[in-house]
Amino acid sequence: MISETELISWRRMFHKNPEIGFTEFWTTARICEYLNKLPNCKLLYGKRLYENFPEPELLKKWDDNIYKSAKEQYKDDEWIKKLNGRTGLIAVIKGKKEGPKVGFRVDIDGLPIEESNKASHIPFKKGFHSTNNNMHACAHDGHITIGLGLAKTLAENADESKGTFYIMFQPAEELLLGGKIFSKLSITKELDYFFPVHIGIPEERKIVCGSSYFADKRYNILFKGRSSHAGGSPEEGKNALLAACNAITGLYGISRHSGGSSRINIGAFTSNNASNVISDKAQFELDLRGETDEVCKYLKQQALNIINGASKMYDVENEIKFVADAETAVNSTELISIVRRACFDAGIEKNAIVDHSLDSGSEDATFIMNEVINSGGLATYIGIGSPTFGGFHNKQFDFDEDVLFQGVKILHKIAMIISERA
Ligand SMILES: [Zn+2]
Numbered sequence: 301m302i303s304e305t306e307l308i309s310w311r312r313m314f315h316k317n318p319e320i321g322f323t324e325f326w327t328t329a330r331i332c333e334y335l336n337k338l339p340n341c342k343l344l345y346g347k348r349l350y351e352n353f354p355e356p357e358l359l360k361k362w363d364d365n366i367y368k369s370a371k372e373q374y375k376d377d378e379w380i381k382k383l384n385g386r387t388g389l390i391a392v393i394k395g396k397k398e399g400p401k402v403g404f405r406v407d408i409d410g411l412p413i414e415e416s417n418k419a420s421h422i423p424f425k426k427g428f429h430s431t432n433n434n435m436h437a438c439a440h441d442g443h444i445t446i447g448l449g450l451a452k453t454l455a456e457n458a459d460e461s462k463g464t465f466y467i468m469f470q471p472a473e474e475l476l477l478g479g480k481i482f483s484k485l486s487i488t489k490e491l492d493y494f495f496p497v498h499i500g501i502p503e504e505r506k507i508v509c510g511s512s513y514f515a516d517k518r519y520n521i522l523f524k525g526r527s528s529h530a531g532g533s534p535e536e537g538k539n540a541l542l543a544a545c546n547a548i549t550g551l552y553g554i555s556r557h558s559g560g561s562s563r564i565n566i567g568a569f570t571s572n573n574a575s576n577v578i579s580d581k582a583q584f585e586l587d588l589r590g591e592t593d594e595v596c597k598y599l600k601q602q603a604l605n606i607i608n609g610a611s612k613m614y615d616v617e618n619e620i621k622f623v624a625d626a627e628t629a630v631n632s633t634e635l636i637s638i639v640r641r642a643c644f645d646a647g648i649e650k651n652a653i654v655d656h657s658l659d660s661g662s663e664d665a666t667f668i669m670n671e672v673i674n675s676g677g678l679a680t681y682i683g684i685g686s687p688t689f690g691g692f693h694n695k696q697f698d699f700d701e702d703v704l705f706q707g708v709k710i711l712h713k714i715a716m717i718i719s720e721r722a
């Protein structure tokens with residue numbers, strides 16, 4: 301059985317060296333290196349796992365630059381050389397007897413956040429904070445750890461179980477891109493049961509057997525006008541900045557939808573011109589989220605009307621580029637009761653187990669869930685609650701490390717319940 305000390309030391313090792321979406325080479329290499337030593341555990345990684353990124357132009361950038369620099373940075377790392385430019389992996393653990401195919405998903409990417417060096421921040425105080433300008437500020441270091449602990453427990457006890465267990469170490473969740481790649485793998489379509497997990501949702505000591513997330517659509521918006529002299533001939537300019545500003549206030553003012561809650565945010569606004577030049581270019585990033593796919597679609601339609609309307613008002617053109625999205629997914633009631641039973645078996649108190657909760661974040665594991673469901677399988681998203689510090693995606697983010705052991709225990713119990721039923 302896995303020890304709590306081992307789990308904590310893994311979590312701290314990964315916390316110290318976070319890598320953002322699709323650059324998780326060192327992270328993937330360490331996971332492979334460890335799992336490769338386990339009995340009954342096969343690994344799928346590199347181009348054998350997936351060839352293409354969702355965006356073809358990304359692929360070239362990655363193969364030519366990002367992977368090359370990772371190989372240079374970690375010259376002696378044999379595992380990084382084997383990854384063929386692809387991050388993430390799947391550990392496949394076969395039980396002694398035939399049985400169902402059970403998938404678990406943990407995500408492995410960090411965020412481009414500079415970690416806090418305040419004495420009150422425990423990772424800094426204890427010396428395992430990151431200094432590479434990225435940060436595990438969404439508990440994915442904990443998810444990797446739970447995935448490793450589960451893999452070890454399942455692999456060492458494979459003689460006792462029926463079925464095949466797939467632990468998906470998914471890259472690029474924060475970009476909402478890795479889940480889509482994993483949803484298209486042939487393994488996904490074959491899964492009978494699928495369980496993604498997240499630590500700290502909810503931010504208290506509770507286990508949620510079926511967490512739901514908002515649908516999300518992200519776009520880059522560009523307004524293109526015509527520059528001119530602000531004093532000499534302002535009437536000859538077509539003001540892209542003004543169009544963008546009007547669009548932004550309009551976007552924040554989209555009416556609510558009776559079908560559920562929604563969120564709208566604009567980020568990364570730029571318009572690089574001088575004060576004596578009528579701006580010919582302005583761009584921003586747009587994030588639309590809805591409690592249901594319908595609400596999210598409504599936001600998109602309203603946003604298009606506003607952006608096109610603003611273009612018309614100021615006689616400028618616009619380009620709307622899709623960046624990423626996430627769907628909603630319906631948790632299986634059958635699996636919710638299995639998770640509930642697993643929690644009991646793992647010694648969780650009854651009043652600390654919750655069947656459903658809705659989180660206004662978004663999750664790309666929903667693509668994998670929906671693919672499993674559409675292929676005849678069942679899925680539910682598990683929230684392993686923990687008090688958090690600083691808030692998600694904040695430079696002081698942290699969680700209680702004792703949920704790591706609890707997480708491994710619950711997921712292992714789930715695997716055992718399904719295995720016994722087979
Ligand atoms: Zn996150």
Ligand SMILES: [Zn+2]
Pocket residue numbers: 438439440473498
């Ligand atoms: Zn996360």
